[in-house]
Amino acid sequence: xEMNGEEETGSGxxxxxxxPEQGMSAGKKKIFMIAAAxxxxxxxxxxxxxxxxxxxxxxxxxxxxxxxxxxYREAVNLYQTAIQKDPRIAEAWMNxxxxxxxxxxxxxxxxxxxxxxxxxxxxxKAWVYKGxxxxxxxMLEDALRSYDEAIRLDPKYPGAWANxxxxxxxxxxxxxxxEAFRKYIELAAKDLKFDVxxxxxxxxxRLARPLIEEITGLKFMKEVDLRIITPDELGExxxxxxxxxxxxxxxxxxxxxxxxNSRLFSEFYSEIIPELYEFADGNLxxxxxxxxxxxxLVKPSKDKIRNIMVLLVAHDMVHxxxxxxxxxxxxxxxxxxxxxxxxxxxxxxxHAVFVARKVAEKMGxxxxxxxxxxxxxxxxxxxxxxxxxxARQVVSTRFKQIYVRGEEFIKFVHEKEGNxxxxxxxxxxxxxxxxxxxxxxxxxxxxxxxxxxxxxxxVLERVIAPEKEKWQKQGGEINEMLLRAGLSTGLTPKEIEExxxxxxxxxxxxxxxxxxxxxxxxxxxxxxxxxxxxxxxxEEKSIKSKxxxxxxxxxxxxxxxxxxxxxAPPAGKTVIKEVIxxxxxxxxxYTLNMMGTYKNFECEFTFVxxxxxxxxxxxxxxxxxxxxxxxxxx
Numbered sequence: 001x002e003m004n005g006e007e008e009t010g011s012g013x014x015x016x017x018x019x020p021e022q023g024m025s026a027g028k029k030k031i032f033m034i035a036a037a038x039x040x041x042x043x044x045x046x047x048x049x050x051x052x053x054x055x056x057x058x059x060x061x062x063x064x065x066x067x068x069x070x071x072y073r074e075a076v077n078l079y080q081t082a083i084q085k086d087p088r089i090a091e092a093w094m095n096x097x098x099x100x101x102x103x104x105x106x107x108x109x110x111x112x113x114x115x116x117x118x119x120x121x122x123x124x125k126a127w128v129y130k131g132x133x134x135x136x137x138x139m140l141e142d143a144l145r146s147y148d149e150a151i152r153l154d155p156k157y158p159g160a161w162a163n164x165x166x167x168x169x170x171x172x173x174x175x176x177x178x179e180a181f182r183k184y185i186e187l188a189a190k191d192l193k194f195d196v197x198x199x200x201x202x203x204x205x206r207l208a209r210p211l212i213e214e215i216t217g218l219k220f221m222k223e224v225d226l227r228i229i230t231p232d233e234l235g236e237x238x239x240x241x242x243x244x245x246x247x248x249x250x251x252x253x254x255x256x257x258x259x260x261n262s263r264l265f266s267e268f269y270s271e272i273i274p275e276l277y278e279f280a281d282g283n284l285x286x287x288x289x290x291x292x293x294x295x296x297l298v299k300p301s302k303d304k305i306r307n308i309m310v311l312l313v314a315h316d317m318v319h320x321x322x323x324x325x326x327x328x329x330x331x332x333x334x335x336x337x338x339x340x341x342x343x344x345x346x347x348x349x350x351h352a353v354f355v356a357r358k359v360a361e362k363m364g365x366x367x368x369x370x371x372x373x374x375x376x377x378x379x380x381x382x383x384x385x386x387x388x389x390x391a392r393q394v395v396s397t398r399f400k401q402i403y404v405r406g407e408e409f410i411k412f413v414h415e416k417e418g419n420x421x422x423x424x425x426x427x428x429x430x431x432x433x434x435x436x437x438x439x440x441x442x443x444x445x446x447x448x449x450x451x452x453x454x455x456x457x458x459v460l461e462r463v464i465a466p467e468k469e470k471w472q473k474q475g476g477e478i479n480e481m482l483l484r485a486g487l488s489t490g491l492t493p494k495e496i497e498e499x500x501x502x503x504x505x506x507x508x509x510x511x512x513x514x515x516x517x518x519x520x521x522x523x524x525x526x527x528x529x530x531x532x533x534x535x536x537x538x539e540e541k542s543i544k545s546k547x548x549x550x551x552x553x554x555x556x557x558x559x560x561x562x563x564x565x566x567x568a569p570p571a572g573k574t575v576i577k578e579v580i581x582x583x584x585x586x587x588x589x590y591t592l593n594m595m596g597t598y599k600n601f602e603c604e605f606t607f608v609x610x611x612x613x614x615x616x617x618x619x620x621x622x623x624x625x626x627x628x629x630x631x632x633x634x
Contacts, residue, residue: 056086064095071492072099073545090119094126097133106133124154128163135167143167158188162293166271169232181289188296194305196288201226201313205284208314208359212321215358217419221324224317225283234287235270237278239263241333244280245341248334271387272379272395275312277319279329284316291376297384300372307365311373314359318352326426339450339477342402343429346436350406351422352377354414357407378403393488393496397481405437412439433477434505434525448525450477452631453507457521459623460605463612464511464519471511478506478522487538490545499538502531504600517609523624524602532602536573536595539604543577543593550581557582562592568618570625571596571603576614598625 063078079096082089093116101109113130116123131146144167150160161184168177185193205226213219229237242262246253274291277284291312295305323329328348335341353374360370375381380399385392413421432450435441454475464471480500487496506524526532550558562578574596581589592607594617603624605617 056082056089056092059085060089060092060095063092063099067095067099070102072103073490075099076103087115088119090116090123090126093119094123094129097126098129101129101133101136106136109133110137122153124150124157124160127153128157128160131160131163131167135163135170140167140171144171156187158184158296161187170267172232174230174232178289181293185292185296189292191302192295192299192305194292194295194309196228196286196291196309198226198228200309201228201286204310204313205317207310207363208317211359211362212314212317212355215355215362216318216321216422218321218325220321224277224320227283227285229285229287231270231287231290234273234276234285234290235266237276237280237285238269238273239266241278241280242266244333245335248336249338249341268391269379272381274376275316277316277323279319279323279332282320282323282329284313284320294376294381297381298372298375299384304369304372307360307363307369308372308376310363311356311360311365311369312376314356315352315373315377318355319348322348322351322426326423328426337476339433340429342433342477342479343431343436346402346406346409346433347425347429348406349378349402350408350410350436351426353403353407354410374399374403393484393493394481396493397484401437401480409436409439409442413442416443432505433479437480438504438527448631450507453523454509456624456627456631457507457509457523459620459627460509460511460519460521462620462623463610463616471513473509473511475507475509478508478524483524487542489549490542491538495538499535502527502534513610518606519608519610520606521620521624522604522606523628524604526600526602529597529600532597532600533573535602536575536597539595540575540577547579562614566594566596566614566618568596568621568625570629571598571621573597574618574621576617594621596621596625598628601625601628 059078059082063075063082066072066075066078076096076099079092079099082092083096086092093112097109097111097113097116100106100112110130110133113126113133116126117130120126127146127150131143131150134140134143134146144164147160147164147167150157151164154160161180165177165180165184168174168180205224209220239262242265243258246258246262247255250258270290272290272294274287274294275285276287291309295308300308328344331340331344332348335344356373356377357370360366360373378395378399380395380403382396385395387395410422410425413425417424430436430442432441432446457475480503483500483503483506484496487499491499504525504527506522508520508522510518510520512518524532524535526535547558547560550556559580559582560578561580562576564576566574566576568574574594576592576594578592579590581591590607590609590611592605592612594605596603603621605620
């Protein structure tokens with residue numbers, strides 16, 4: 001630092017010392033100035049360290065680490081703290097937008113990203129993140145403009161080209177979408193470029209076919225036809241299948257709603273699935289664009305790509321073999337119930353994974369090749385996934401429930417009975433999904449039958465008895481995917497895994513009165529008593545987190561009426577959580593949840609816009625658990 005002032009010097013030869021009364025000597029003053037500078041520099045260092053640890057920048061850095069770990073809610077809190085300290089930090093606003101969009105809140109995400117772009121209008125990532133949030137809201141034209149701006153600022157940014165390709169495909173501008181995707185591959189693929197041609201596919205089929213027949217002891221009855229298609233064509237194939245399945249499972253459901261849901265899910269599948277065996281026509285479909293994009297996202301070594309292709313082909317050829325030998329297409333396309341579909345899907349996919357792994361062993365491939373193959377065939381790309389946290393949870397849960405648990409089930413049966421056991425399994429699958437989750441149950445007597453669950457849950461009818469004919473009744477099995485979705489707010493993925501590791505099976509019974517009110521009861525069985533208690537604690541945490549989120553929503557009022565424990569023997573811990581939520585002055589929603597445990601079971605009653613008192617609740621829960629106690633003694 002430059003300092004102003006004059007340095008005293010001596011006069012005459014040799015100089016003279018200055019009178020002490022008039023000031024310091026030149027030497028002493030120089031030493032003082034050096035010491036002062038050193039102290040000042042030390043102060044600057046101390047202040048820098050202080051602000052690094054306590055200033056806005058430190059909260060951004062901590063938030064970035066949490067964002068990388070997908071702990072979005074915690075990251076949001078830190079970014080908001082950083083912004084309170086210094087609202088001029090563009091990175092805080094940008095990553096706040098990314099975290100909010102990953103949590104499924106695109107409106108607030110766009111607001112945050114707009115603030116980032118006001119501060120730094122040339123921030124390419126902010127434009128891409130904004131486009132992603134707009135795409136999630138269905139604002140396709142706006143999303144396209146955001147991606148185009150990112151490309152204008154940096155034509156070599158691959159992500160902008162990939163996302164532009166997706167939004168153009170959504171807008172049915174297929175030629176432009178293809179051009180954008182090819183530009184993305186040119187920038188991102190580098191040495192991972194892999195041409196998926198009919199010749200490459202047919203070679204993989206020829207290699208896999210004899211190995212599959214040797215492993216299964218079955219023969220292909222006819223050739224499997226190969227078709228190369230686009231992501232949108234695959235989406236349309238999936239849409240038709242989903243519509244057929246939904247109509248079969250719920251024939252009385254609203255057809256428009258079925259079409260809407262099927263279209264949404266088919267678009268989701270078209271983004272992640274590179275290959276499909278279609279049971280409706282017996283053809284094998286391949287989507288080169290999706291396969292190439294998944295390669296770029298996952299980044300396997302160059303020598304792994306062909307192995308992934310062979311295992312992907314082997315997986316779907318097992319579907320074709322099973323279909324030809326066991327005639328499962330009709331059961332897949334038109335299942336009798338959602339439970340039956342879930343069981344059959346687990347067996348079908350589990351057998352394909354099991355056989356594909358055996359194919360890999362015979363080819364001398366490594367476990368890493370098998371893992372990549374499973375990622376590609378299921379669409380679960382793990383950390384490389386392009387979806388937000390909610391969508392990743394759905395894909396990951398489906399992967400674990402259908403592919404991983406399915407393979408474990410097939411392996412268990414095969415070790416006991418060999419290939420004849422697999423044939424028996426396809427011809428006579430278990431009646432409950434819990435047998436797939438815990439294979440030993442397939443060979444044991446059921447502790448509780450499906451009918452037992454519905455009989456126990458029917459205590460709920462006491463509440464609606466006076467006007468029973470006005471309520472619509474529906475029951476079904478509860479799977480891990482549904483529970484995971486319910487716990488997704490307030491719990492980390494690791495906490496959800498820990499909470500659900502002891503889950504066995506569950507069923508629910510629901511009564512709805514139009515669109516205004518519904519009541520339901522769910523009964524879940526866990527492996528041990530502590531697992532049921534752990535699940536209840538996790539539910540409490542998730543509900544409180546949802547409350548906090550609602551309280552933080554502008555313009556929404558919430559009043560907590562009850563958050564108490566209740567005595568309802570023979571139940572163990574029992575809690576009641578009762579709230580009124582008012583999004584507007586003219587709209588109020590009353591919600592009551594009661595949860596209780598009994599040994600390794602957990603029960604939950606939910607009432608929406610249907611008032612009951614605590615005495616009624618205690619009677620319902622006590623009756624259910626007393627009946628359960630009697631059932632278990634039989």
